[in-house]
Amino acid sequence: MATMKEIAKKVGVSTAAVSYAINNKPGVNEETKQKILNAVNELGYTPNSIARSLKTKRTDIIGIVVPNISSIYTSKFLEYLEHAAKQSGMYVLIGCTDGKIANEKKVIKSFIEKNIDGIILCPGNGYKEASYQFFKQEALESSVPFVVFGLNIGNDISSVSVDLKKAQYQLTKSVLKKQITDIVFFGGNKKYCYSQFKFLGYQQAMEQAGLSAQFYKSGNLYIFEEGYHAALEYLRTHKKPQCIMAVNDIVACGALKALRELQLSDIMVTGFDGIKVEGLTDDAMPTVVVPLEEMAQKVIDILNSRQLKICEVSPKIRCS
Numbered sequence: 001m002a003t004m005k006e007i008a009k010k011v012g013v014s015t016a017a018v019s020y021a022i023n024n025k026p027g028v029n030e031e032t033k034q035k036i037l038n039a040v041n042e043l044g045y046t047p048n049s050i051a052r053s054l055k056t057k058r059t060d061i062i063g064i065v066v067p068n069i070s071s072i073y074t075s076k077f078l079e080y081l082e083h084a085a086k087q088s089g090m091y092v093l094i095g096c097t098d099g100k101i102a103n104e105k106k107v108i109k110s111f112i113e114k115n116i117d118g119i120i121l122c123p124g125n126g127y128k129e130a131s132y133q134f135f136k137q138e139a140l141e142s143s144v145p146f147v148v149f150g151l152n153i154g155n156d157i158s159s160v161s162v163d164l165k166k167a168q169y170q171l172t173k174s175v176l177k178k179q180i181t182d183i184v185f186f187g188g189n190k191k192y193c194y195s196q197f198k199f200l201g202y203q204q205a206m207e208q209a210g211l212s213a214q215f216y217k218s219g220n221l222y223i224f225e226e227g228y229h230a231a232l233e234y235l236r237t238h239k240k241p242q243c244i245m246a247v248n249d250i251v252a253c254g255a256l257k258a259l260r261e262l263q264l265s266d267i268m269v270t271g272f273d274g275i276k277v278e279g280l281t282d283d284a285m286p287t288v289v290v291p292l293e294e295m296a297q298k299v300i301d302i303l304n305s306r307q308l309k310i311c312e313v314s315p316k317i318r319c320s
Contacts, residue, residue: 006043011039059115059116060090060091060117062093063095063111063120064119064120065104065108065120066122067099068099072277073275073292074122076292081300090300112142118145119146120146120147120299121146121147125192125193125194125195125220136157147159147303165201166201168200168272170288171245172201172205174319176209176211183206183214184238186216186234186244188218189217217230218247222251223250224250227251228258235262235264243270246272247272249273252285256282268286269286270319272290273290286319288315290313298311
């Protein structure tokens, strides 16, 4: 592997000129710059990223803390995030926590020790405000910019989120306008934040319409199999509803499979997220379409600005 001095010797310029050319900075004319770049390719020179980071105080790496990467929703967000990060010349380091607060603390401390340029936290399903005082403290004490994705955990830390309660409320109101009033909500543990916020939105819309909210626990993993088995069990033990309102699109798709097997085509099923999965999700299914690509870009913009910003993004309610 060639060094910068060897590149300079071959072209007959100073090492400073080589540095200007490689980093696309002024100080060297176009003809000389091209000769330097040709020599770089010919000799196989690779910049020393560690040395550069010591000089610039940047690593061009951001870290994201996620409960897991098996979730289709999380995987899709990571795809958009990596694209947006690369557009800004950064790369993404992923830390999985299995949804445990203790693991989140370890990953965050590890990221800070690595001197990365920003940390994104996707809170686990068991989020409780008291559990995140550590995170807020680290954000205040550290020079590393922090952004929370998916939830607003306070006005003292940057976040990019959707108001889950409001979005579920709007979807429920749209369904009610179709004269569909017997609606059951399929969700996880009511103490878990994502299911809790969405259920509260559904409940508010139902109560405003003078109707009783109905909750059925479909499971805490929010996966296809849970929706499928929950729908089969619910229809075996309860009267047939007009609509099953699932906590997310994947659970909704599981419920739809059960309805097809039972040859029940007159029950509406709604989801939440708007994720497109070939052969699984249905573009016609009523849902809340979360703008993940836009949110990923906003996360990167906030990290680059290094300023405190609370960003609430408006989703699209699809209920034709």
